[in-house]
Amino acid sequence: MAIIIDENTRVVVQGLTGREGRFHALRNREYGTKVVAGVTPGKGGTDVEGIPVFDTMVDAVEGTGANASIIFVPARFAGDAVYEAADSGVGVIVCITEGVPAHDEARFVNYVRRAYPDTVLIGPNCPGLISPGKSNIGIMPGEITLPGGPVGLVSRSGTLTYQAVHELTQRGIGQTTCVGIGGDPVPGTGFIDCLSRFEADPDTRACVMIGEIGGSDEETAAAFIASEMTKPVVAYVAGVTAPPGKKMGHAGAIVSGSKGTAAAKIEALEKAGCRVGRNPSEIGELMAEVLKSI
């Protein structure tokens, strides 16, 4: 099993006819993902390498039975695309787009959570997610993953996620699902959403959680791990040497007050019983140890 997406996931690509949308949609399809439709207003009726294009999400969902969407539209149209996806009834929305204004994000994330409590919004500003061997929705390189579990991975970072997956795969440790939740101020899906799904997933035996400086999501997740998780969690937090108070590319990565430093996060996670790696390589090493012990 896997969480959120699997072989039954049928994806619409919002912005399929754009450069990035087309590139990643075809790459996802090549991986085995069921990419069933695209949406580009005004291009309904055409196709991209056999993928039919519709004018609206409603048409795409009606026409193809899609149950997920991935968004590649420019930042100024991302909010519109998320609302459209949510209202079309798909259960999973993956918003890759980066640079979305935080106020827009705060609005549409609250809208989706409230109006469609069962819909999973991942991102914005995220690499997407992959259930190895089943479905890859996003921009992660599928070839670095290893199907079959037993590790579920959740990460606020993009390329650091690849690095971590790579470390696992190189040691022969497979993954159930790897979720890049993105580092924006108001991610649609957080650590806890994913950890609780991993906890409930019978094929996931252990988790990797990758955080970074800024906010207090790692601390909150640590509290959840301590009280709710029976499965072991290996963690890593980037930004130990980042200068405080400077933005490091992610809007989210601002050290705020006493919480938010990498040191505080590592401490909280260790207190919650996590093994915390000092660098990405140690994620793989620690996970290998953990798996031997359970």
Next chain:
Amino acid sequence: MAIIIDENTRVVVQGLTGREGRFHALRNREYGTKVVAGVTPGKGGTDVEGIPVFDTMVDAVEGTGANASIIFVPARFAGDAVYEAADSGVGVIVCITEGVPAHDEARFVNYVRRAYPDTVLIGPNCPGLISPGKSNIGIMPGEITLPGGPVGLVSRSGTLTYQAVHELTQRGIGQTTCVGIGGDPVPGTGFIDCLSRFEADPDTRACVMIGEIGGSDEETAAAFIASEMTKPVVAYVAGVTAPPGKKMGHAGAIVSGSKGTAAAKIEALEKAGCRVGRNPSEIGELMAEVLKSI
């Protein structure tokens, strides 16, 4: 038993120090309602006939353990009062205020439904509700009701509700709860919300539903009655002779298209198996017959 409110309901009065708020709060308290607090910004620390006044709803709820509120503030402040009540955590909000702009109403009703799915908002522009012998929250004359059931009553109209309750009481038929949902375009609570609660309430054996021209709420309720209600429903619809397309005081009472006429509503209710009275008196007569037959 009763629905929505009972002897454990503890009410805050928003706008207690105003003329209407004071009059009805004292009247409700005299009836036996637990009126535990009032809210008037800037008058915190004072009291109205022994009812303590607070500056904010949060203070009132913290200070008195209130779990319901009734709103008597002027129309332009009603939205603010509803949001404040909802955020304060009370589970029942009764908004008596009439003249609330429809666009405000549409926003706060959606907010309460989404953000607090378990909170019951009654009104605006409604007479409130009464569980005879237990609690009276609103402006209904408690003395016309008869405690002990077995009838649950729900009505879009104000004084017509009194008339209907009066007809029941005069025939010795008691009520579990009488809810005046109000005739505004976007009522917080509708017929179906109340009917489904009556269906689940063991002490309610039959229902009275009072509708009027405009909208399609009666038709939708008829479909619900046909498919979900096991308890008999006696109905009445006002406005058979109302000229089509004219506003009859209630913003809601606009005949719109083929639906919305009293004739269409009566037909739908009769098809759904309801006995429909031709005038308020017949509500009492029909209910007496119905109760004999079950």
Next chain:
Amino acid sequence: MDLFEYQGKQLLARFGVPVSPGEAVDTVDDAVAAAGRLDFPVVVKAQVQVGGRGKAGGIKLANSTDEVRQHASNILGMDIKGHVVRTVWIEKASDIAEEYYASFTLDRAAKKHLGMVSAKGGVDIEQVAEEDPAAIARVHIDPLVGIEDYHARQLVFGAKLNPTARSGAIAVLKSLYRAFVELDADLVEVNPLILRPDGSVHALDAKVSLDDNAAYRHPEFEALRNISALDPREQAARERGLNYIGLDGEVGIIGNGAGLVMSTLDVVNQAGGKAANFLDVGGGAGAKTIANALEVITGDPKVRSVLINIFGGITRCDLVAQGILDGFSTIDVHVPVVVRLDGTSAEEGRALLAANPRDGLVPAATMLEAASRAVELAAEGAGVSPGDTSGGAGKSSGTNGQGA
């Protein structure tokens, strides 16, 4: 509050909805002068708040000053379904390639805003809704979110508008929605919304209905209120702050609460009579309000009897009784007044009336009895028996027998 086309267009234009230049005028001379400032051809359009103006001859194209004069003379003063035309709107004529329909209103059932667009515009949209519902694209908009581009796209693509019209229609829809929300409108409707040969999208008509409850935050509403269009009885009632609608019957009605008043109308009808009006004194009416109501009702020459039906909640029946007595003292009450009081302070009210009998003041114990008596008295006043009143639906029914 329903606006005239010209008022609606001027409001919509503020929000960026493209409308034609024009002028609203009340006289033929002003119509000719306005046409001269606009360039021919122009359209002369009757300003009445009722559909079917075109079929009734209330919309005419004019290619010359003579034609403007001729059409304006015909249309001003014209009676369209009971509405007398007092104003015409002279507008620059538009070339029309296609006609669409567009509107925003509130969907009570869904508790959301509802946008509707159809490629079948320029006709009776209710007929389209019945005969070909699929021809109307509908989209719900969450009032807390407001319109996003995709809502407009879904309407435009869903209605299969001409691709040429798409971007123009999307822009108009966004402006129209903004007007709907910011004006606190119950309805904004453009029918027809036209595609012009040059590809632009343009509002050729406008129906805007404003929410009176929001008037306090729109000082501009007051100027839009067209007092002259009101029934003189409605005008008198408005001046006294009463919620009144004039009807055609002979039994004047005063009640508290819209539902109870509507029900009273129905019961009067069942008793073989016909109501002269709807008058809701609202909650908490005092003596002064009741006396005012009595004054407005008895001022209506068609009224042969008055039925006062009060069920007290906030309203105190003793104050109502006092108001009735005050009315009898200060105004000429020349028709019988049947009074039914129940609820808050009813006993005190009834006692007050009993202690102060007046000619023509008839107490009644129940709503049905009151209706029967009022219908009987109206018929007596008119010199006919209840069953004969032309307004009655012929259902004099058994309710008559239920009187005290």
Next chain:
Amino acid sequence: MDLFEYQGKQLLARFGVPVSPGEAVDTVDDAVAAAGRLDFPVVVKAQVQVGGRGKAGGIKLANSTDEVRQHASNILGMDIKGHVVRTVWIEKASDIAEEYYASFTLDRAAKKHLGMVSAKGGVDIEQVAEEDPAAIARVHIDPLVGIEDYHARQLVFGAKLNPTARSGAIAVLKSLYRAFVELDADLVEVNPLILRPDGSVHALDAKVSLDDNAAYRHPEFEALRNISALDPREQAARERGLNYIGLDGEVGIIGNGAGLVMSTLDVVNQAGGKAANFLDVGGGAGAKTIANALEVITGDPKVRSVLINIFGGITRCDLVAQGILDGFSTIDVHVPVVVRLDGTSAEEGRALLAANPRDGLVPAATMLEAASRAVELAAEGAGVSPGDTSGGAGKSSGTNGQGA
């Protein structure tokens, strides 16, 4: 983007937040002239984006032209915690009865807007938060609903502000919130918000941080960007569209993705070195971007070695390799460059580098090996061994041994 006090105040004033009249000036003469236009007493305030200006002597009251001249001379050019004062704000002085704190920001955990008010203003609010958290009233605002009066009331009553200040503070809070939302601000903060003896409430300072992601819909943002305040390296990077932050070390860093770059900084630190910068080329960087990044990094005189750490996702490693080779061809790469490529097209990229060897171009197989090599090479360039670099945290650690 963080604004200076004077920029923030001017923006907040647009939304109705009351601020004192004032002028921003760059020279002592202009300061004197501005004070002359304002009326004494005035306050001379250093414009730097760092707290603790007052304690550092950057805020002074002046009662005369002489005093303005003296204070402006002292403050202009002053170094406050590494920030050189280039601008002073001359403002009419205010009488202060009480000092409060007010702000709006986004609470990431709650996914809502957070308003905070304290009666303990004018001091370090983070200290108040730690020592007396109850002294800060907090209220969450749903972003889809926005501020309602009760939010403001809850803040004002919750913080137990002086009753005299209530209505003024409520008005300021509503304006401040509107500014927060309409400006697309990450933060609006007024500390102190003052109560004046006349009962009015007034913003005596302003900290506004704008969301760069929203710049596309705020053309005015560009004018507020203070280029001169930037590190010259950051300026060069900005001109090339690179996400760069200057640091103090000797190992230049280029990576893709903020998380990976931060992790690279950490690993360099663990290897006993210190990063000279943070540079994220972002997703999908092509050869040109990589060459540009190399140019910016090697232009930094402190840099002794460069570490390029790429894990390809959207980014293709073959294009990165090409960009590195292009950089070596077009610019003077005078320091060793360690390159680690993994992910999309990594084999092609590595092959390309292997086929085109360059002096000082050092391939590495893993991130840890790359970090160790870069630290070693930087130390060699500086003539010291890794353990000696003063910047290193002394943790040269076992990671060195993990190299290829």
